[in-house]
Amino acid sequence: MQITVKVNGTAHSADVEPRLLLVHLLRERLRLTGTHIGCDTTSCGACTVLLDGMPIKSCTYLAVQADGHDVQTVEGLLENGQPSPIQAAFKQEHGLQCGFCTPGMMLAAKALLAENPDPSEEEVRWALSGNLCRCTGYVNIVRAVRAAAAATRDAEQAPVGQEVSA
Amino acid sequence: MLPPPFDYLAPRTLDEALDHLAEHGDEAKVLAGGQSLIPVLKLRFGAPQWLVDINRIGGLGEIAEDADHLRIGALVRHRDAERSRLLRERYPTMAAAAPQVSDPLVRNLGTVCGSLAHADPAGDWGAVMLALNAELVARSRAGSRVIAAGDFFEGPFTTALRPDELLVEVRVPRRPGAGGAYLKLERKVGDFATAAVAVRVSMTDGRIGDAGIGLTAVGPSNLKATEAEAALAGAEPSDEAFREAAELAARAASPSADTRGSADYKRNVVRVFTERGLRQSVAMAAAAGGPGG
Numbered sequence: 066m067q068i069t070v071k072v073n074g075t076a077h078s079a080d081v082e083p084r085l086l087l088v089h090l091l092r093e094r095l096r097l098t099g100t101h102i103g104c105d106t107t108s109c110g111a112c113t114v115l116l117d118g119m120p121i122k123s124c125t126y127l128a129v130q131a132d133g134h135d136v137q138t139v140e141g142l143l144e145n146g147q148p149s150p151i152q153a154a155f156k157q158e159h160g161l162q163c164g165f166c167t168p169g170m171m172l173a174a175k176a177l178l179a180e181n182p183d184p185s186e187e188e189v190r191w192a193l194s195g196n197l198c199r200c201t202g203y204v205n206i207v208r209a210v211r212a213a214a215a216a217t218r219d220a221e222q223a224p225v226g227q228e229v230s231a
Numbered sequence: 232m233l234p235p236p237f238d239y240l241a242p243r244t245l246d247e248a249l250d251h252l253a254e255h256g257d258e259a260k261v262l263a264g265g266q267s268l269i270p271v272l273k274l275r276f277g278a279p280q281w282l283v284d285i286n287r288i289g290g291l292g293e294i295a296e297d298a299d300h301l302r303i304g305a306l307v308r309h310r311d312a313e314r315s316r317l318l319r320e321r322y323p324t325m326a327a328a329a330p331q332v333s334d335p336l337v338r339n340l341g342t343v344c345g346s347l348a349h350a351d352p353a354g355d356w357g358a359v360m361l362a363l364n365a366e367l368v369a370r371s372r373a374g375s376r377v378i379a380a381g382d383f384f385e386g387p388f389t390t391a392l393r394p395d396e397l398l399v400e401v402r403v404p405r406r407p408g409a410g411g412a413y414l415k416l417e418r419k420v421g422d423f424a425t426a427a428v429a430v431r432v433s434m435t436d437g438r439i440g441d442a443g444i445g446l447t448a449v450g451p452s453n454l455k456a457t458e459a460e461a462a463l464a465g466a467e468p469s470d471e472a473f474r475e476a477a478e479l480a481a482r483a484a485s486p487s488a489d490t491r492g493s494a495d496y497k498r499n500v501v502r503v504f505t506e507r508g509l510r511q512s513v514a515m516a517a518a519a520g521g522p523g524g
């Protein structure tokens with residue numbers, strides 16, 4: 066059936082089988098391979114995308130359900146070609162090793178910060194508890210999210226045109 | 232893993248959905264959150280011919296009270312329950328359970344009613360609704376039917392719902408001042424329960440008026456610990472009463488040994504959690520004060 070999904074701000078129309086998972090639409094039809102498939106059992110969150118701003122597991126959502134909705138993937142985190150504060154913070158704080166869980170972590174973090182601009186460590190851990198990491202032990206991931214939160218708050222408070230160090 | 236092929240319907244009204252279910256009956260499955268259904272399809276544990284997606288139907292997403300009941304509509308997500316001030320203030324068993332269902336991503340989509348209709352023996356909401364003596368409202372083209380929670384769960388993934396019926400809401404009797412708890416042991420966040428206990432207690436004049444106890448993941452379906460509940464009715468809220476009820480609840484459980492633990496271990500978790508849950512619920516109800524629980 067025909068569907069139209071806005072992905073990272075661009076509308077895409079496609080003819081899909083109802084059984085096509087959203088993650089497969091993104092990866093295989095749209096070649097946006099930043100969204101990963103980790104477990105196939107709805108456990109790991111590597112496939113996390115934002116659906117109308119809300120983080121979901123795209124491996125457990127049908128493409129046809131996304132008809133008429135907005136999806137953001139990790140590729141959509143760039144801001145005018147520049148890394149977003151979240152991406153910069155993950156780099157700065159070494160919030161990744163193999164990077165497989167990282168897109169999901171960053172998108173879940175984005176959704177958290179949209180609701181809670183100053184989350185505690187506890188709140189970060191809770192919000193990201195649907196995203197599993199096998200490499201890092203989570204410590205630097207939490208640091209990265211809190212650094213991103215601080216950088217975002219700083220950027221919002223800085224007058225226009227003034228450079229703010231992260 | 233990929234779901235098997237199916238045809239997909241996305242009705243815009245409840246009547247349309249009921250028409251589809253009447254027509255396709257047991258060849259159809261309802262898609263609400265999909266957080267249980269889609270994994271079933273991916274694992275090929277089921278291959279319905281039709282999926283009836285109810286997400287585009289308005290008016291099903293309400294959490295509201297009327298004179299006698301709290302009503303939870305078919306599209307109320309676990310997340311909505313988790314964030315509900317009404318639940319936090321007046322329905323402590325539900326408020327305790329909501330944040331413990333799976334993980335935040337699943338909670339964004341999965342629904343309370345969907346969980347009940349799916350009837351996984353390890354599902355959390357079933358135990359809660361058994362403890363609360365909730366009623367489930369099933370609609371079909373033929374009309375409406377109210378099913379008591381105690382009559383709803385028939386076995387693993389099997390409920391009293393007919394193939395042409397949609398669970399449109401679950402309703403919980405209002406019990407001002409009731410205390411409640413949901414204690415869940417899981418190996419890691421997002422895992423199914425190793426064992427879990429839902430407790431609800433209403434107090435009258437310093438004694439337990441009546442209590443509800445529901446069990447998760449320790450039987451072929453969610454279980455109601457009816458003997459434990461009977462022992463608590465009218466009882467003095469003493470350590471002795473809690474221990475006795477906990478023992479009865481543990482005996483009501485029929486857990487299977489698996490990677491989450493032995494049967495004895497799970498039974499013991501039920502015992503400990505029932506006692507703890509009763510203590511917490513009584514304290515909460517006593518603090519709420521006033522006659523009538």
